[in-house]
Amino acid sequence: MNARFPPPAPRGLPLQLDGVGKQYGARSVLAHIGLTIPAGQFVAVVGRSGCGKSTLLRLLAGLEQPSAGTVHSGGAPLATQREHTRLMFQDARLLPWKRVIDNVGLGLRGAWRPQAQAALAAVGLAERACEWPAALSGGQKQRVALARALVHRPQLLLLDEPLGALDALTRIDMQQLIEQLWQQHGFTVLLVTHDVSEAVAVADRVLLIEDGRIGLDLEVQLPRPRQRGSAQLAALEAQVLQRVLAQQPGDLQPEPAAPLPSQLHWAQ
Numbered sequence: 001m002n003a004r005f006p007p008p009a010p011r012g013l014p015l016q017l018d019g020v021g022k023q024y025g026a027r028s029v030l031a032h033i034g035l036t037i038p039a040g041q042f043v044a045v046v047g048r049s050g051c052g053k054s055t056l057l058r059l060l061a062g063l064e065q066p067s068a069g070t071v072h073s074g075g076a077p078l079a080t081q082r083e084h085t086r087l088m089f090q091d092a093r094l095l096p097w098k099r100v101i102d103n104v105g106l107g108l109r110g111a112w113r114p115q116a117q118a119a120l121a122a123v124g125l126a127e128r129a130c131e132w133p134a135a136l137s138g139g140q141k142q143r144v145a146l147a148r149a150l151v152h153r154p155q156l157l158l159l160d161e162p163l164g165a166l167d168a169l170t171r172i173d174m175q176q177l178i179e180q181l182w183q184q185h186g187f188t189v190l191l192v193t194h195d196v197s198e199a200v201a202v203a204d205r206v207l208l209i210e211d212g213r214i215g216l217d218l219e220v221q222l223p224r225p226r227q228r229g230s231a232q233l234a235a236l237e238a239q240v241l242q243r244v245l246a247q248q249p250g251d252l253q254p255e256p257a258a259p260l261p262s263q264l265h266w267a268q
């Protein structure tokens with residue numbers, strides 16, 4: 001990757017969540033979340049489907065407001081830091097009628113092309129700047145989405161399962177790219193992922209959400225680069241998985257099965 005990418009913001013944003021809750025109508029999704037995340041920490045957020053991982057990210061991104069509690073950064077409401085926060089989703093959300101570089105430069109003013117070109121170089125796609133998004137693979141589209149975030153020099157990068165649709169090898173490449181950019185630029189990362197092995201491989205800290213709260217807060221103190229497939233990573237992964245599996249599936253609990261037509265027949 002390219003070291004010429006503009007110098008990073010001095011540090012990541014620290015986060016302080018106090019008593020954060022989120023309700024949708026009568027349904028409580030998050031309750032009393034209290035968290036201190038130091039500047040520049042790489043945090044992975046895991047938990048069963050529907051436990052509130054994306055909701056937490058949307059609250060941090062300012063796309064939703066908490067029903068209770070506060071989110072601060074450095075003593076001020078996080079909302080004052082919106083320009084330093086970027087969110088990336090599972091789908092790249094590129095505009096198909098704009099070339100790759102124009103997608104990266106969306107929202108920039110002035111002489112933005114060199115910055116966008118440098119961001120593309122940082123994700124290894126300098127040569128693809130003038131192509132249409134349709135000419136890119138899924139992994140390349142996600143790299144463009146990452147460049148589109150990087151070009152704003154974020155201090156807080158919120159990643160909502162951005163690698164979920166990628167094949168296993170492309171996924172590891174992207175994990176390593178994100179880790180490398182994080183090391184270069186020092187932004188704070190919150191990565192929502194369904195993949196516990198990904199969480200322990202890339203993060204400093206893994207948060208498990210269960211019953212609307214932080215059910216497990218695990219420091220990953222292994223040196224980097226981490227050896228995929230190592231016994232230490234496997235042990236951490238097992239520790240998180242055991243905790244997830246010990247939990248009731250909550251709203252994923254299937255409805256009582258309706259009898260099949262053939263069963264109905266035999267019951268008569």
Ligand SMILES: Nc1ncnc2c1ncn2[C@@H]1O[C@H](COP(=O)(O)OP(=O)(O)OP(=O)(O)O)[C@@H](O)[C@H]1O
Pocket residue numbers: 024029047048049050051052053054055056251
């Ligand atoms: N706008 C909304 N209105 C009502 N309920 C919502 C809304 N957004 C999310 N929910 C509910 O909040 C709960 C948490 O949703 P969320 O998307 O945060 O879960 P998640 O952990 O990210 O799930 P997944 O892993 O499946 O993506 C779910 O039960 C969901 O149905």
